[in-house]
Amino acid sequence: MKNKIVISYFCLPFDGVDEGQAIYDKNFVVSLKNIGYEVNVYPVHVKRSLGSLFPVWSRTPIGFSNDYIIKAKDTFVIVSHESLSSLCDYLKPNLFIVHNLFCSFEFKSKPHIEFLYRFASESIFRRAFDLSEHVLLLSHREKRIAEEKYNRKFICEPPGVYISNSQKMKSLSTKHFRRCGSSLWLPKRASLIPNSVILNNFINNGVSDVNCSVNKNTHRCFGLIEDRFLSGFKLKFIQMYYDGDLILSQSSLSDELAGLGLDKSGYLYVEDFSDLNVDSLNSIPELLLGDEDLRSRRKHLSEVYSWEAIVKRVFLKVFN
Structure with a gap:
């Protein structure tokens, strides 16, 4: 109307x-x-x-x-x-x-x-x-x-968030990671992690055949928020949250999660990704989101956000 x-x-x-x-x-x-x-x-x-x-x-x-x-x-x-x-x-x-x-x-x-x-x-x-x-x-x-x-x-x-019309849940791959956004802005450039550091982190933790993609991914995977600064809202965060990625963020997003009324499942604040033991993430149950939990999350985000x-x-x- x-x-x-x-x-x-x-x-x-x-x-x-x-x-x-x-x-x-x-x-x-x-x-x-x-x-x-x-x-x-x-x-x-x-x-x-x-x-x-x-x-x-x-x-x-x-x-x-x-x-x-x-x-x-x-x-x-x-x-x-x-x-x-x-x-x-x-x-x-x-x-x-x-x-x-x-x-x-x-x-x-x-x-x-x-x-x-x-x-x-x-x-x-x-x-x-x-x-x-x-x-x-x-x-x-x-x-x-x-x-x-x-x-x-x-x-x-x-x-x-961009709402998916597909009801099919993507499979979770811990051999894929996703990087999002541009690096034209000085604070973002100062936060960037070299691809070699990310790959070595996976390889050193026994995870081989690692694949990096920018923005789009065929799997649910590790979603990296490299920003080490707090300013505005991390546009990529809410999309990764909707997609069901395992979000590893170098900036604390606790205020935003609380303000949005969202739980911390699938999200982990890491001060420096290069120091992270990737293999240990499999032992953190709150990081792993089941299909039913993800469906419920998507339904809520579709209606509210x-x-x-x-x-x-x-x-x-x-x-x-």
Whole structure:
């Protein structure tokens, strides 16, 4: 059914882009349209400004003009992504979506990177929040920190999962591991584990014929979350959780699991994967998920954390 509300969605370009921000915006927009909203998407290109080095994550919009403000008039305005926070000055959005709350960025093993991303961030977010009617955060950890720091309420919903139409459960292979996401971002590059280290870890633990795949896999397998930092929500995590992978994460996701009401079955926090005894994982019963448990998990996630379910909840909170 067509909704009378027209949405103006300002975001970074997402066509042909395979990064977390693009995946999020693409799915959010598609879900809005599926629900019945009329959505006008305005991709905003950005650049680094030499005159403004900090915060290091900030960007300057290119080609943003008064025409955008006129087009957005009398519509429900969404600005998605913190690098577009300067648009809040002009658009006064009804909803500002923060992918990463950088004033709470945490990278304990790389304090210089943590400093770079935190420095001068708090005031930028404060101004954007003051200019926005509602703010959506993707991380429960960041919601808790933000509500203490900024003394206001925030909406919190994670990214959604891709729902499989197949009822068949994939077999579990402990000779496969999956790596996800891009490494274009400095904190991600600083977290990467060389393939040789991963392979040697398996081989040294008596697991031969190991196969590595990126993103897609024909088996349930070890799902590696290499990020050693905490920022935003790990998009790959909820998909691995839905797929039933054995998730080995170098960042603690306990806050997110608790906030989402999910148990820790199939998830293990490992401070450094290179020190992990892979063979010992077979003796940790909570890591091994049976087919019936996985079916139950998928049913729950399909109902509660599909993209459309999440977008509907966001707008229920906005209009309540």
